[in-house]
Amino acid sequence: MVAFNNLPCYDANMDSDAQLTVIEVAASLGIQPGAIRDAVARGVIQADRLGGTAKKAGMLLIRRSEMERYRRERLGKRGGNRYTKKDTV
Helix, strand or coil, X not given: CEEEXXXXXXXXXXXXXXXXXXXXXXXXXXXXXXXXXXXHHHXXXXXXXXXXXXXXXXXXXXXXXXXXXXXXXXXXXXXCCCCCHXXXX
């Protein structure tokens, strides 16, 4: 595990069952942590919740293999031109 400012960070040499935090997944994918949390809430990314109480949600942990699946299936479909040729003048 690599550390930055005493926080664990994503390491490419980790096995596919390694669990990563939302921050690590977001940094690896180059997107905002909120986008990862939204994807978990929608069920697009499977995550495990560690700890938590009635007032505090706890930490989300995402398997590296799940992050790679999301990268393959979803990230290539972001953005793009919203207009087709017939819509342009």
